[in-house]
Amino acid sequence: MNRRRFLVAGGILVAAPWLPARATPDAVAAAMREVTGGAPLQQGLVRLDLPGMVENGNAVGMTVGVDDPPSPVRSLHVFADGNLLPNVLHARFGPAAFRPHVATRIRLASSQTVHAIAVLQDGACWTGSVDLVVTLAACLE
């Protein structure tokens, strides 16, 4: 083994453990397609409240909702593209729901974009996203 090949192999060995720490863009797109069924995504309508600067990724307060839906909201879906698994939450609303809102606390593995999708009763899909910086990641240890 010459010096160049040794260095390349070493680089792969060092980099490899970190490769799966983030979902691939394909995996994120596939997870989103699963909830929209291929319907086009329209920007807006969905309100996703998350802090822009996150100090601790282990518990980040998040509120997702639609304020004035033109047709009732069937479901809300949240995806984190910087987590190993992009799915965060699926909420399906029943007849007794007052408003299509859910608040919870989520884990974020790195600085990333969090996406929310609302699927309405008429089949329309709306989306909103938040870019955020995570200083202390939700660690794997």
Next chain:
Amino acid sequence: MARILLNVPKQVRRGEAVEIKLLISHPMETGQRRDETGQVVPRNIVREVVCTFNGAEVVRLELFPAISANPFIHVAARAEASGPVVLTWTDDLGAVQTETAQVEVV
């Protein structure tokens, strides 16, 4: 068995929101962590949370490992008539727990 805290208002005016807050005491193991011996800690998360008010479904949540340990959830139901808020969760180990709280609609 994990503990569950369900917080609802005692009295709500008809047509207004019943704010339902719950806190489940659950580790939400992601299945990505390793213990001291290097063994992967098996995944154990609350998979599904179903909330009903007066027999009608308010919301059905599917949770993933990206939800923090000891999940906190806040949703709202429409107050039409007095009745119980019933909350049921299921985790990966098959544990099912139900909690009920009475709400009076005036």
